[in-house]
Amino acid sequence: MALPFTTVRDLLRFGVSRFTQAGLSFGHGSTNAYDEAAYLILHTLHLPLDTLDPFLDARLLDDEIDAVMKVIERRAKERVPAAYITQEAWMHGRRFYVDERVIVPRSFIGELLQDGLQPYVADPDQVTRVLELCTGSGCLAILAAHAFENADVDAVDISPDALAVARRNVDDYGLEERVSLYEGDLYAPLPSTRYEVIITNPPYVNAQAMQALPEEYRHEPELALAGGADGMDVVRRIVRDAGKWLTEDGVLVVEIGNERPNVEAALGGLDLVWLSTSAGDDNVFLIQAADLPA
Template identity: 50%
Template sequence: MYEIAPLLDDPIHNLKTIRDLYRWAITEMETADLSYGHGSPDSWEEASFLICRALKLPFEHFEEFQDAALTHNELVRLVHLVDRRVHDKVPTAYLLKEAWLTGHRFYIDERALIPRSYIAELLEEDLAPWIEDPYAVSSVLDLCTGSGCLAILAAGVFPNAAVTGSDLSEDALEVAKINRRDYDLEDALELVRGDLFENLQGCTFDLIISNPPYVTTDSMSRLPSEYRHEPEMALGAGADGMDVVRRLLPEARRHLNDNGIIVVEVGDGLEAVEAAFPGLELTWLSVSGGDDQVFMATKAELDRYFGA
């Protein structure tokens, strides 16, 4: 039983319905210094997501249940969750062990970064026009796979591809294994532990996607509390945020098939990428966060720059 006695002042005792709790949760979130960088843009959506999914209600029918009365156990659990979100600054995805990306549900806990990536938007569009025929893609690598979310999305987009997810963190790969099982991809998705291409010698791919660590040292020191619950190794990447990308790109060309491409997310790191690789011909792709978040390079471009 959750200990919530200190929280249950008279106003909370009077909460009866989902609508009551929803209103109260928004007020609690609005009066707290919360960061909403893990899926919900504001307290309204955060509160609705937390309540809806904690009660296992479908998003599309949430409003139909708002006047439903809560049982005592439901109220106790929900108040406890809101309290942890507001006072401990635990991201809702970790509280619920659930995150959603482009309409897909993923298991998540504090062993891995909460699923979020602009690359998911590009996969929704089959990476067109850069990939002409998704059925012709035979191999995909998701480097720094974390929870495995992008690898799993890629498996759905490229049905004839053998998909590999690689990560240095054994803990993150344990989370990826849960998601692989949930999507029934044990035979279609290989998970490899290694530092970038360390254990992928001799392996080449038509497509490499990667959402690597890219947060600068200065930005790491100023992260909101919510991000402190995530694995630091999945975020921090040195003074300019390029520690991982600086190692990744020179090696990538050896693991791309002819006509292969690599797609990398770097946050707002356009200037840092161009400073690290002056003269490298990159294509910056348009995503909802802007035109400076994700770049693409071809094997031919990488060979020309780094030497075949």
């Protein structure tokens, strides 16, 4: 039986109702059922993602309605993040290719890179070398290359699958000459050098929180999320060795989600600077090179 839908407005209403009925979790680019439905509908119909109103009452072809319904049902039944359905994620106006080999990009460090980490980096134009650990899709490395226009960026991940996605994104942005990808465990694969800036959004979810993750997050690689009993297994190692890789006036910037109490317990005694983002003051910390362990 044909569905009684003829317009984008019809599909949008149905999508919101379907997603709400299914009890979906959001946080992979959208924060609510309306925005998620609008994004998936516009993407599926090859319409501008920032222009909904002019198309709300456009009458659709049967095959267009069918295509949108399949996407809505996949999101509702399989609880796959929307970014895996569309194979794209957006950060600060830039599009990145993603698939199930990487977590969906959503780092607050991207916000901080918009002004080149000032005032903690005095002059972004003077930065010559940047390192990103746990690069995943490569999005932060690419944003760093744009923030620090005179810098070469090294990006590391332990997953060859993730690096294949990162390579695609680096190539898409034409940054092959400035962004170098390394496979290995944190600092291990790097050539001997020093960086003015190290950024990282490492695995930091503690074991208890991993057990409570919504189904959407279980589609993402566990390797990129799980940080051990207190979430700090990788964070401790990054901070412990960062002083060997930073210049004297360099900075380390680490994203840790909702794990601030575990960070402060694990890194007690270090002078942590908590940076303000759209999520508040508890998601990203910075350490100056001079304040790192010897």
